Amino acid sequence: MAKQTKKQKVVAELDSEKLYTIDEAISTLRTHKAKFDETVEVAMNLGVDPRHADxxxxxxxxxxxxxxKDVKVAVFAKGDNADKAIAAGADKVGAEDLMEDMQAGNLDYDRVIATPDMMGVVGRLGKVLGPKGLMPNPKLGTxxxxxxxxxxxAKGGQVEFRVEKMGIIHSGIGKLSFSDDALKANFEAITQAIVKAKPSGSKGKYVRKVSVTSTMGxxxxxxxxxIEGA
Known part of the structure; x- marks a missing residue:
């Protein structure tokens, strides 16, 4: 018989049907923490089919x-805008040179931002940035x-959420070293933002299931x- 991992043993000890408040969940995750600073994540199962645009x-x-998390940001900009991006803490700023760098496979970024006048250049990277969810989008403010x-x-804690094929959204909400209040505030911010983003085509129950976990928990x-509005 295969030996259970530490995480599997923890799961086996818990009541799989129990519903937790966010305070109880954070407290429970702390009792099973690992030797490193784990990421705390939320998963929301929604009553949507993202294959439909609405x-x-x-x-x-x-x-x-x-x-x-240290968020790495690349910015497509020129002139004064490039200077402002650098001053704000962007990790890489450029134009055609940055495009060529990304085409060569250098895509170690969490967010890509562009000024409107640079979209002619950025547009050539659709097949490169699109699959990674990094393509700048005016609706997202990028x-x-x-x-x-x-x-x-981006550097201060702004995160993007996007529903996956099975109607699930995953998002990190901080580290286990955060205070209870800090994790709870982040949890409430992300869940309420997702509730407010309910699309017009969603029928029936919108928020169907929510769970919280840590890297090893x-x-x-x-x-x-x-969850208000769920």
Missing amino acids: QMVRGMVSLPSGTG VTPNVEQAVKD PGLKIDIAD
């Missing part, structure tokens, strides 16, 4: 407590004349009655 759920939200603010938002079901 059921797509996607957006941006600023986590009040930040992500605990195509903007105010690159300075966009970089600050168990997945804990959250009582969705605690």
